[in-house]
Amino acid sequence: MSSAEARGGAAPPTAEAPWPVRTVSRKIADWIHRLGAVWVEGQVTQISARPGNQTAFITLRDPAADVSMTVTCPSRLLRACEPPLRDGASVVVHARPTFYLGRGTLSLRADEIRPVGIGELLARIERLRKLLAAEGLFAPERKRPLPFLPRGVGLITGRASAAEHDVLVNAQARWPAVAFRVLNTAVQGANAVPQILRALSTLDADPDVDVIVMARGGGSVEDLLPFSDETLCRAVAAAGTPIVSAIGHEPDSPLLDLVADRRCSTPTDAGKTVVPDVAEETARVHQLRDRARRALHGWVDTQCRLLEQVRSRPSLADPLGPVERRAAEIETNRERGRRAVLTTLGHEQAALTSARARLATLGPSATLERGYAVVQYTDAEGHSRVLRSVSEVAEGTQLRVRVTDGAVRAIVAPPG
Structure with missing residues (x-):
């Protein structure tokens, strides 16, 4: 054993006394083997x-x-x-x-x-289904509606697969101008989930993609297992773009079908779901235009009838007639008023003449004309009074004698 290796087993390594590679490898191996x-x-x-x-x-x-x-x-x-x-x-x-x-x-x-085994796989899928359902990932209220006419459709499917062909052909048959962005991934096996997640992230970030379709043909439970993966289901639930699941055939039901915003039984059905039918929409537009035309014509006819009824009214059919009739009535009433005033004046003048005649007959002037006179004197207070008795005046009292054509003065003399 070298001195460096001996030092390595005794003390931690330093820049001056490092461990050789074999020592590090052996220590890692010892730790892992334990x-x-x-x-x-x-x-x-x-x-x-x-x-x-x-x-x-x-x-x-x-x-x-x-x-x-x-x-x-x-x-x-x-x-x-x-x-x-x-x-x-x-x-x-x-x-x-x-x-x-x-x-x-x-x-x-x-x-x-x-x-x-298949039984264990199904049991695990069922446990995951209950977990995701409890978290509300399958709730209908969280599912987003698909756009009526998307600007672009993202498609995640296997390369040159029948599912890709079915989606493209059926969508383009219904709406030839539809734009697709196709990302091919593995749709089964160990590489499927990571590739699908990357494709989903790419399409979800594309502003020109309004809806994403995940399509795959039918297969066994093991083949469809990636589409029941928990990570994929949560990524689909968190995506901002509506997602359509078209996995397998009608009996197949991976968990992705429950999380997606729309589930289609087959890729063919998905192609018919993401875009409207141009023939149906054209027929609907023609139908709506016909209905609008009929409604407009009906409204115009109704307004024309109302206008005709208004024009046929006397006030509009002969606008000067009522004025002329009212003018004639005014003239007649004015003449009647004039005659009534003249009649009233005549009656009042006759009554005044009669009253004047009666007043003249009963007044003092008429009496004076018959030879009578009115004698007046001035009393002690200086007031002029009519003499009614000889006892009212004394000798020497000045009198005023009024006759029919004037008045004379006289003085009371003693009786002789």
Whole structure:
């Protein structure tokens, strides 16, 4: 053992006394080997088992993250698996972490491999379904309506797949001007979820994409397993763009169908859902135009009838007639008023003449004309009074005698 290695085992390394690589590797290996065996679950992405080799190599990937590890195991373990392992299969491995000093790599040394059966997969999907439902990710009120005519449609599907063909052909048949942005990803296996997540993030950030379609043809439960992945379901729920799920056929129901804003039974149905039918919309426009035309004509006819009724009224049909009739009535009433005034004046003049005649007959002037006279004297207070008795005056009292044509003065003389 060298002095440097001896120092490495005795004290922590320093810049003046560093550890050699082999010492660091051995210490890491010692620490890892003390971890003991663990149970690990993942998806098989690569199997390397050459004939004649006693050791097989498997790459095990986390389905929800871009993390993988190498697993080594005896070849007999792979041959004993029923059904045989294939890429994309979910397995549970009992293994011990191992650090290889020569390459400085970490791997798992497996002594037992258990394929995850269909029953276990369905049970896990059901547990996840209940969890997501309890969080409200399936609630109808959180689902967003699809745009009537999207500016652009994002499509996530397998490369050159029948699902891609069905969506594009049916959408373009209904609305030839529809614009698609297609991102091809793996739709099954261990690489499916990470690739779909990246494609979803890209399309969700595109301002020209108003709706996103995830499409895949039918398959087994294992084939459709990525579309029941918890990470993918939560990403779909958090997306800002409405998402249409078109996975498999009518009987298939991955969890993505429940989280998406719209579920289509097939990719063909998705192509018919994301865009309207140009023929139907054209017919609807023609129908609405006909209805608007009929409504406008009906309204114009009604207004014309109302206008005709207004014009036929006497006040508008003969506007001068009422004025002329009123003018004639005014003239007649004025003449009647004039005659009434003249009649009243005549009656009043006759009454005045009669009153004057009666007054003249009964007045003193008429009496004076018949030879009578009115004798007046002045009393002690200086007031002029009519003499009614000889006892009212004394001798020498001056009298005023009024006759019909004037008055004379006289003095009272003693009787003789």
